[in-house]
Amino acid sequence: MGKSKIYFDSEKCLGCHSCEFACAVAHSVSKDPHKAHLEDELPIRRRNVELVEGACLTVGCRHCDPAPCVDACMAGAMQKNNETGVVSCNLDQCVACWMCVMVCPFDAVQPGKVHALKCDMCDQREGGPACVEACITGGLFEATPQQFVETVQARKKTRNPEPEK
Amino acid sequence: MKVVIIGNHAAGISAAETLRRGDASCQIVMISTEDTPPYSRCLIPMLVSGEKSLREILYRPATFYDDMNIETMFGVEAIRILVKEKAVLLSDGRQIGYDFLIIANGGTPSLPRIPGIENEGVFGFRGLDDAQRIIEYCENVEVVGVLGGGLVGLKAAVALNKRGKKVKVIVGSPNVLSQIIGPHEAGIYERYLSELGIEIMMRTNPAAVLGDGQVEGVESTEGLKIPCQMVVVGKGVDANRALVHDTGIKTEYGVVVDDHCRTSVPDVYAAGDIAQSRDDVRARLWMNSLWPFAVEEGRVAAENVLGWDTTLRPRTSMNSFTVGELCLITCGLTGAREEIEGAEEITTTGPGKNDGRRFVVKDNRLVGFALVGDVRHAGVLTSLVTRGVDVSGIKDEIITGRYSFSTILPLVRDNPGKFTAPEYHEVLGSF
């Protein structure tokens, strides 16, 4: 599969919350960091930075395949785009039943005021995911599953190099 | 190959879609009593309330069957499976042969066998047919009596209340939603519904429907006469098992299936409200009739037909119910209808006046929960219940409401056998 997703690297995460901020701005009306916080309906971020056993990380929606939220959606609002792999919520269809909240294993769907809120990979945004753009340490990065596996293997190798023969 | 699917709702549509995506050329035949485009039965209340039109409750385009190249045989009933012949007998006498069969014909609302139930003006609350007849009939109706305080009953009550009807909900139990939540959480609902103007009559069982051909009221077992001009019944659904009688296909309350949605007969699968699958918390077969399960079962059945060896995710009973701003998510054994021996039940309230939580812990496992009001992070709890992991290390966090995914990430890491979806691996790969 060549579809890319957003992965995190807890070793690079410094807990600055810039990704949360950028996500909220990207989902605001104005898309402007100076104005977003003044809007009547404050934009809600789709990503959270959290502390796990002393490490900072942010998991976010995994755009699963198969996606439990897509199975659960009784209004047909949650859909997976088979080309891009992105799972997103069609707000016109969403009836706020929260079946998706109930089944999401990664706590990536929030019950918003009117609709379900989740990561949409910023598929309407020029420049792609705002959170990846905002992270200056590489704590968040975009990759295909294959690339991700290779990155993890590579890091393991440098940590535990094969003994010299 | 030729695959016949009986039923064109959640399970059937899901199966058909999966088959077509996996195999562009296979023959898919869909049989159903309902000649309808893919509409969401769960959104029927919004049709009845007037909030949405039929077009607005479609969850796939009206052109779905053509787009997916499905041969449809609608408006006709499948009445018997001819297992040896590998064919389906229809009500009009035709026999449709299959290489693989997916039974997804759902269930029918069960009506209580009380005198007067055959009066005009008594309806179930399940499908489009029910909805359209209710909408037509309730033109001149002032008061509606709803039998049953479960999810269907309450959804019907709210929908008809929105439509401007005076609704009286007749509930046999001491509180509403008695199958899934306890009296404390139910109280929050009862107050909310009363504020909407819905009258709820607890500990009241219907003895008869009054009327001479047309509904005039309901009489309770105590002799109380409740006047109304329409009765809507939300007292459970019976799986449509008739078509598998004497076929050797194993049934109990529904058609019994394994993790692959296979029935006891080769090449025959079942999915949706007709199917009875394993409940991983109760550790036995159970009727878990829920939209997400129907969709998943349809998909898994189709995937297995295609030769992919996929299985159902761990599961137990669960539901999400929203009335206005009041949300309820339940999962597993909530201590509502069964006494769970040796279990600890912990309830908390707040911060809001309509917020409440209940957790049921047994042998260090979270075996059930109910969230009223604030339902955020419910999916994390659901994954703990369905996977049956030891939560003693995070019990404090759960009870104080601090259960986000980060809370369980160490548990996911430490129980790899229980969290097998590849997406868990990729999260752990980074962590």
Add this chain to the structure above:
Amino acid sequence: MSNPQERSTDKASVEVLKHAADQGLQVAWDRYDAMQPQCGFGELGICCRNCTMGPCRIDPFGEGPSEGICGATADIIAARNLIRMIASGASAHSDHGRDVAHTLLVATGGEKSDYQIKDENKLRALAAELGVKTDAKDIPAVGREVAEICFRQFGQQDGEVVFTARAPEDQRRRWKNARVMPRGIDREIVEIMHRTHVGVDNDPVNLILQGCRAALADGWGGSMIATELSDVLFRTPDWVVSRANLGVLDPQAVNIIVHGHEPTLSEMIVAASQDKELLQLAKSKGAKGINLAGICCTANEILMRHGIPLAGNFLQQELALATNVVEAMVVDVQCIFPALGKLTQKVHTKLISTSPKAKFPYAEHIEFQESRAYDIAKKIVQTAIENFPNRKGAPKVPKQSSPLVAGFTAENIFSALGGRYRPSYRPLNEAIISGRLRGVAGVVGCNNPKHRHDAGHVAITKELLANDVLVATTGCTAIADAKAGLLCPEAAEEFAGEGLREICRAVGIPPVLHLGSCVDNSRILVVLANMVAEGGLGESIADLPVAGSAPEWMSEKAVAIGFYVVVSGVYTVLGEPLPVEGSSQVTKFLTEGIEDLFGGKFAFEADPIKAARLMIDHIDAKRAALHLPGPMYEVPYAPRTVEAAEPAAAVR
């Protein structure tokens, strides 16, 4: 960390934390939990908001920017941020000193004043030191002249801040060589603000040296003026017995807590709380009397001079209100949570602010003026009394309160140690030379929810005591040690090594000496200077077998104190690192290079036992350099865990 047991080692605090949680009251630890995870850029000191080309962050992992937009590196950014902290801390201490000097002027101004000079001897000693002729003048005139000299230190542009003359010659030489001899108190702080402006000083070491200079202007300037003139106005403290912890609150009395820092206010509250008419009023409301207690440094000031009990330290300020028996919390400046105001919306306590410089949401502001000090103090006490009938909420006063001895100063330490017959520093120096005492340590500083409340203070102190190190303490550490029973002479029996125990038994002192408030850390500087002057322990403060520690600090004042102590030649171990670790150059300078200049340096060690060990090893090294014998009663090194060092919360 939200289990009350994990938040504090003090049993009284744990009890009230549970009570607060039951009442749905939010405390600092809740807000700390909600703030997690905290921003790593901030923690490492590598984010800069000094201009609006920014904000800029340096990526410590090397992938993102390594310079701010102006070109500042992590080293420059961390150094700039650090010395701005010194500027703030030094400003707080120095402004306090300025206010006390002003009060002395008011007291000697000729108009009738509620303030008088209460310690003529101290005034005469200061006058002599400052070259003020006293023969022809009356006391107020002498006082005025001394006050004016002190005032001048603030606006002085050149020369030396006068009390730097007290430092040993070696320190003064080092300061002159490094060009950090402070010229004027306000000037050094202003120069920090100038140098840290965009495009001024961009040499990390040069920046830090200015920070050192401002810190000296605080320690030997603003803070010292505060201490000395408070002694003149309110009396030099002497040994006093009292009690510490929330158990000092009395459900049957009108409870008033003073919180903040300036004795100009708290001294008046002490007087007003003894006013006969107000006591009558209190009784008429059904109270058995007026019970005054304190939190933070103002508590230490009135403890030292009047024996007023200590209700608690920094992190207990909300807990005191959660007991539901405090009628008023009277605050002035520094270390006061804005959260207190919101808390008083839920409990009956009134938050009364008094300083025009320090206003708080939901506080009742009764502005304190020196010209009407006593009347205003009475009004404040009356407001508290009138609140007595408004008690609501279940009262919860823990029974823990520990007895303590406090009131040690540079002047009376030597008489404590020498007895009435040999009042001098000789016995202290001899004790160290002989090895009966290994050395002296200062353990000072705040609380911080990043560290388990009081755990570090008590654990380090006990480990030092067990190794025959006499401990001097101030501020919130002193309060922590008091609660743990370490300020009693009897504590030597249980916690001190044999040598220290012998001394404590002989002269009747506790093994931990409470020297007062945070500005009274200046008393420690005077003690160190006196030890050098007494002789036998080297020629410099940097030669002394001493070490300093701030195990749980949080404030910018603590940064200023840390710097003036290090720059005066003392090795200082911090439980919370200075926020500079994103700069390897700055970190290295503070933990290594700075020692070459001043003889003192920092170490960052969060584990209290390890920190104590660092201090003990340092003290041993100084002994060896002085060719002193090893300690008389060598304690084999047996490191204990922090858990083993639980405070024995004395309940009497």
